[in-house]
Amino acid sequence: MELNQLTIKQAQEGLRNKKFSSVELTRACLDQIKKTDKKINAFITVCEKEALESSKKADKLFNNLTIEQLSNDLPLLGIPIALKDLFSTKDIKTTAASKVLKNYVPVYDATVVKKLKDAGAIIIGKTNCDAWAHGSSGENSDFSPTKNPWDTEYVPGGSSSGSAAALAANMCLAATGTDTGGSIRLPASFCNVVGLKPTYGRVSRYGIIAMASSLDSIGHFTKTVEDSVLLLNVTSGKDQFDASTPGVDVKNYTKNLNAGVKDIKIGIPKEYITKGLDKNVQNRFEQALKEFEELGANVEEVSLPHTEYGIAVYYIIQPSEVSSNLARYDGIRFGSLRKNFGEEAKRRIMLGTYTLSAGYYEAYYKKAMQVRTLIKKDFDNAFKKVDAIITPVSPTPPWKLGEKIHNPLKMYLSDIFTVTANLAGIPALSVPIGFVQGLPVGMQILGPHFSEELLFRIGHLYEQVTDWHKQKPKL
Numbered sequence: 001m002e003l004n005q006l007t008i009k010q011a012q013e014g015l016r017n018k019k020f021s022s023v024e025l026t027r028a029c030l031d032q033i034k035k036t037d038k039k040i041n042a043f044i045t046v047c048e049k050e051a052l053e054s055s056k057k058a059d060k061l062f063n064n065l066t067i068e069q070l071s072n073d074l075p076l077l078g079i080p081i082a083l084k085d086l087f088s089t090k091d092i093k094t095t096a097a098s099k100v101l102k103n104y105v106p107v108y109d110a111t112v113v114k115k116l117k118d119a120g121a122i123i124i125g126k127t128n129c130d131a132w133a134h135g136s137s138g139e140n141s142d143f144s145p146t147k148n149p150w151d152t153e154y155v156p157g158g159s160s161s162g163s164a165a166a167l168a169a170n171m172c173l174a175a176t177g178t179d180t181g182g183s184i185r186l187p188a189s190f191c192n193v194v195g196l197k198p199t200y201g202r203v204s205r206y207g208i209i210a211m212a213s214s215l216d217s218i219g220h221f222t223k224t225v226e227d228s229v230l231l232l233n234v235t236s237g238k239d240q241f242d243a244s245t246p247g248v249d250v251k252n253y254t255k256n257l258n259a260g261v262k263d264i265k266i267g268i269p270k271e272y273i274t275k276g277l278d279k280n281v282q283n284r285f286e287q288a289l290k291e292f293e294e295l296g297a298n299v300e301e302v303s304l305p306h307t308e309y310g311i312a313v314y315y316i317i318q319p320s321e322v323s324s325n326l327a328r329y330d331g332i333r334f335g336s337l338r339k340n341f342g343e344e345a346k347r348r349i350m351l352g353t354y355t356l357s358a359g360y361y362e363a364y365y366k367k368a369m370q371v372r373t374l375i376k377k378d379f380d381n382a383f384k385k386v387d388a389i390i391t392p393v394s395p396t397p398p399w400k401l402g403e404k405i406h407n408p409l410k411m412y413l414s415d416i417f418t419v420t421a422n423l424a425g426i427p428a429l430s431v432p433i434g435f436v437q438g439l440p441v442g443m444q445i446l447g448p449h450f451s452e453e454l455l456f457r458i459g460h461l462y463e464q465v466t467d468w469h470k471q472k473p474k475l
């Protein structure tokens with residue numbers, strides 16, 4: 001196996017036992033980027049020089065520290081990780097995939113970036129995405145769309161398109177993302193990797209270019225659920241710079257990973273199995289449910305009656321917050337150029353300004369906030385009956401590039417199964433469940449606030465009895 005194909009867990013073992021060096025591992029990823037990224041366009045910036053320098057330093061530490069010191073203090077030492085280009089990186093260009101910020105170089109690291117670096121991770125580059133994270137396909141990037149590594153005529157899902165595609169194509173060992181309405185889960189499911197959208201506030205938003213502040217969740221993409229645990233162990237926790245990070249204890253998410261799902265109750269919301277759900281996706285999903293039953297889980301129907309309002313509510317609240325957050329790019333700060341805003345950002349700024357304006361606020365924004373509460377209560381009620389809920393991530397398999405880009409409403413509808421988790425603030429884990437005509441499909445496992453440990457347990461067990469997540473695209 002080539003080094004860039006390893007999981008974090010495998011690479012940790014190899015590095016700690018000196019089977020290979022971090023320089024070799026980093027080089028393998030950089031070589032893969034050189035070989036394949038012309039076709040995929042997953043990166044906006046590749047940090048070759050910085051990555052090689054840090055990996056040299058990592059190798060020195062491997063020689064000088066004990067395995068115990070390494071696993072306690074530097075759990076990600078020498079592991080190449082890519083960052084969505086929304087994460088502020090000190091001295092490295094951070095564009096949000098928008099021409100507005102094409103020359104912006106932050107003077108500080110986002111909290112998550114700092115935590116990853118402090119844990120020893122190697123930052124290999126900054127990945128492409130929909131500009132400002134507005135989108136579901138990656139096509140809103142001002143730096144050309146990312147292609148799906150499984151078939152380059154198809155979208156990789158968005159907005160964290162480059163992170164998911166880079167990982168699926170083995171250009172890194174993990175990648176970060178943001179999920180405001182599905183931007184981690186959708187690309188994870190379209191590219192056949194694992195994606196975690198943590199509970200709102202579990203991971204600090206400080207230093208990440210804001211989209212919609214009450215919905216933005218900071219998470220990551222990995223090759224396995226086990227790797228997802230290793231990253232959340234590092235990135236989660238209270239941050240003095242983000243008041244929405246609560247003091248809720250950070251668990252050691254590794255501890256109960258192998259506890260299984262016997263006697264766990266899994267709910268299937270009847271509102272998700274509708275006419276709009278692609279038949280092939282439905283078949284894959286039902287197969288996954290059967291597997292859970294065989295593993296000893298109790299699967300039962302639940303109801304989330306306000307699901308049908310999810311998209312309408314999300315597409316009022318989110319643009320409202322976008323219009324406020326993007327007001328800071330006023331041409332005075334960040335070297336930003338206002339005239340460079342793209343179509344989609346302008347659409348959202350106008351929509352949001354309208355829904356917040358005097359006279360319309362009560363009719364749109366306030367009403368949407370009230371229905372948001374009902375959507376959250378739907379989940380609260382369901383979680384009185386079941387421990388977790390499982391649904392497909394997307395109602396359809398990946399679609400062709402260009403297919404929806406001129407029809408924003410159609411594009412927005414692809415978020416129908418993902419936005420409600422953000423509206424309710426609950427965690428969700430996207431896991432591969434197979435293929436439809438050669439293109440990946442995923443399920444999401446949802447749980448109550450701060451139930452990441454349980455979601456990992458369920459996802460990990462599923463990976464022990466299936467090998468969908470091990471399938472790799474031929475490039």
Ligand code: GLN
Binds near residue numbers: 133135159178181318
């Ligand atoms: N696709 C959704 C949107 O366009 C979600 C984006 C996101 O999660 N960043 O708003």
